[in-house]
Each structure stands twice: as structure tokens, then as C-alpha cells.
Amino acid sequence: MRAVGFDVNGGPEVLRAVELPVPEPGPGQVLIRVAYAGVNYGEVQHRLGDFGPPDGTDVPGLEVSGEIVALGPGVTGLALGDLVAAYLPDGGGYAEYAVAPADFAFPLDGISPRDGGGAALVLTTAYGVLAGAARLVPGDSVLIHAAxxxxxxxxxxxxxxxGAASVHGTVGGSGKADYAKRFGYDAVHTRDTFAERLRDIDIVLDPIGGPTRLASLDVLAPFGRLAVYGEAGRHPDLTLPVLPLWKNNRSLTGYNIGDLARRAPACLRSHALAALSLLASGAIRLDITTELPLDRAAEAHQALQSGTSRGKTLLAVRP
Incomplete structure (x- = not known):
């Protein structure tokens, strides 16, 4: 099968087209003929070596959509020919075929394969960090970095x-502000000015880290929650004293979908199904801004790593 992978860590140029055997699903797994593969910053980190060196040829890709073409032993509730969106905790999505845990293969009821290709990781994370980590309740105010x-x-x-009462966002540069505003933000700020303009925010979502994370603590309301779900800035880890959290009634929490896949798969599945239900109903939409063929995955990585991308990028494998 055609795939894109890398055998050494480095820049986007290390991604290359490879021919690999079609994988076989093991117990509790399904084999998916991939239609679309989502491109995510976690895959950039994988390529750069943040998760360690490759083991032979690594094929990145944490989410796909497509058709189930084989079932591993013990799989129930899914059938050959089902169209699904799938989260791939072990990667492998940049390929014509990918193996996914059956628990993380979600039926595309009322959702197109194109939307499904960018949904399983992105929407699950967005829903999970709000409802799970940050415990959003109606009336909360929310600030979202990387808006x-x-x-x-x-x-x-x-x-x-x-039910959020207000939603603010931040972007790295003013050029992205107009784009972000189309998603219902009350206001979109540049990342270097939000701390001067906002106070008493109930929830802050931070995938950036470093100075942005530190400044976010200072804008929290009493019992406010700073929910961390990434490290896109690749800053050194913060060393935070605990006493200011106590004295200022602040909380720090986190959402890591890979950890949930290992330790609480039922929780991950519930977040995914809730988010996909919102997508299917039309309550939310996935903004796919870039669609590239599989062999141009390096271009997608370059845009994501440089911070020039907006919305969701897909690789069209078998559209």
C-alpha cells in the first residue's frame, strides 16, 4: 500500500512516500480503507522527535475516515462496509489502509467522510478539554488560545x-483574527495583548505553553480553570509554585487524548460520540481549509509548523 512515513527525525523534508504491507487487524481492532487523513500538530511533534526516535519507518496520522474492510477477533457492533471516523492512538493514518481500535472507530451517521477525516482527534479533544478537563457549565466565560x-x-x-456566556480567543498575529471570528468568538485578541484586556475568565484553554500559559493564570476568575492540552510552542516546561493556586482560587488541569486511550477508553469514546453528535446535528461545523493529496503531506506539515495554517487540513487518500 502507499503511505507516507519517516525513518529519521527532522523537518518536513524527512517525510517520504513508501510502500508498505497492508496491516492486519488484531484482537479488538478494525482495518480501514482510508478516505481522508487529518493533519495535526501532534504529528509534527512526532516527526520532530518529541516522542522519541522512529522505530524503522514510522507512519504518522492520528485520525482518519474510511470504510471498514476487515474485523479483528472479538469485534462487535461494527460490520464490513461501515463508514467510520477513527482515532489512531498509535498513528498510521498517512496510508491507504490503517488499523484502529474498534472502540475508537465511530460510525459516520449523517457526517460525510470528508468531515469525518478531520473529526476523530480534533472534535474529541475540543469537547473533552471543555467538558472533561475544564468542567464547563452554562454561564462560564471561556478564553481559547490558538483560536x-x-x-x-x-x-x-x-x-x-x-452554554458558555462569552467566548474569547487569541491568535499569534492579527492576520488570523478575522478568520477566527467566524466561529462565534465575542472578541479575538493577539496573544501578546490578552493579559492586558481580560480578567475573571472561568476557563482558559491552552495548547501553547510557556509565557502564554503563565499569563493565563493571572486572568482566571475565582475557581477559574486553566486547561492544558498541548505544547505547540515547544517551550521548556514551567515550574509553578502551588501556593498561588490556593491563595488565588485557581485550578490547573489537563487533557491528553493518548492517556485516555490507554487508561480510560470509555471516557474518550463518550467525548468523541458527543462531539460527533453536535457535528451531525449542524450545531457545529468543521472548517476544512486545505485538502492535499497524500504525497504532499510535507507541505501540510510545513504550514502547520510555521503557524501559517488555519482551520483543518486533510490529506485526500481515497476521496
Missing amino acids: AGGVGSAAAQIARAL
Whole structure:
């Protein structure tokens, strides 16, 4: 089968077309003929070596859509020919075929394969960080960093659907502000000015880290929650004293979909199904801004790593 992978860490240029055997599904797994593969920052980190060196040829790709073409032993509730969106905790999505845990293969009821290709990771994370980690309740105010990205644009809509009273966003440069505003933000600020303009925010979502994360603590309301779900800035980890959290009634929480896949798969599945239900109903939409063929995956990585991408990028494998 055709795939795109890398055998050494480095820049986007290390991604190359490869021919690999079609994988076989093991117990509790399904084999998917991939229609679309989503491109995510976690795959950039994978290529750069943040998760360690490759083991032979690594094929990135954490979410796909497509048709189930084989069932592993013990799989129930799914059938050959089902169209699904799938989260791939072990990667492998940049390929014509991918293996997914059956628990993380979600039926595309009322959702197109194109939308499904960018949904399983992005929408699950956006919903999970709001409802699970940050415990959003109706009336909360929300601030979302990286407001123009795939998760940010979805999180703004999901926050509204869950009853947020106000939703603010930040972007790295003013050029992305107009794009982000289309997703229901009350206001979009540049990342270097939000701390001067905002106070008493109930929830802050942060995938950036570093100075942005530190400044976010200072804008929290009493019992406010800073929910961390990424490290896109690739800053050194913060060393935070605990006493200021106590003295200022602040909380720090996190959402890591890979950890949930290992330790709480039922929770991950519930977040995914809730988010996909919102997508199917039309309450939220996935803004796919870029669609490239599989062999141009390096271009998608370059845009994501440089911070020039907006919305969601897909690789069309078998559209």
C-alpha cells in the first residue's frame, strides 16, 4: 500500500512516500480503507522527535475516515462496509489502509467522510478539554488560545453549544483574527495583548505553553480553570509554585487524548460520540481549509509548523 512515513527525525523534508504491507487487524481492532487523513500538530511533534526516535519507518496520522474492510477477533457492533471516523492512538493514518481500535472507530451517521477525516482527534479533544478537563457549565466565560486552529475553531463552537456566556480567543498575529471570528468568538485578541484586556475568565484553554500559559493564570476568575492540552510552542516546561493556586482560587488541569486511550477508553469514546453528535446535528461545523493529496503531506506539515495554517487540513487518500 502507499503511505507516507519517516525513518529519521527532522523537518518536513524527512517525510517520504513508501510502500508498505497492508496491516492486519488484531484482537479488538478494525482495518480501514482510508478516505481522508487529518493533519495535526501532534504529528509534527512526532516527526520532530518529541516522542522519541522512529522505530524503522514510522507512519504518522492520528485520525482518519474510511470504510471498514476487515474485523479483528472479538469485534462487535461494527460490520464490513461501515463508514467510520477513527482515532489512531498509535498513528498510521498517512496510508491507504490503517488499523484502529474498534472502540475508537465511530460510525459516520449523517457526517460525510470528508468531515469525518478531520473529526476523530480534533472534535474529541475540543469537547473533552471543555467538558472533561475544564468542567464547563452554562454561564462560564471561556478564553481559547490558538483560536484559528483546528481545535480552537471547533472549541469555540462547542463552548457555545454547552452554554458558555462569552467566548474569547487569541491568535499569534492579527492576520488570523478575522478568520477566527467566524466561529462565534465575542472578541479575538493577539496573544501578546490578552493579559492586558481580560480578567475573571472561568476557563482558559491552552495548547501553547510557556509565557502564554503563565499569563493565563493571572486572568482566571475565582475557581477559574486553566486547561492544558498541548505544547505547540515547544517551550521548556514551567515550574509553578502551588501556593498561588490556593491563595488565588485557581485550578490547573489537563487533557491528553493518548492517556485516555490507554487508561480510560470509555471516557474518550463518550467525548468523541458527543462531539460527533453536535457535528451531525449542524450545531457545529468543521472548517476544512486545505485538502492535499497524500504525497504532499510535507507541505501540510510545513504550514502547520510555521503557524501559517488555519482551520483543518486533510490529506485526500481515497476521496
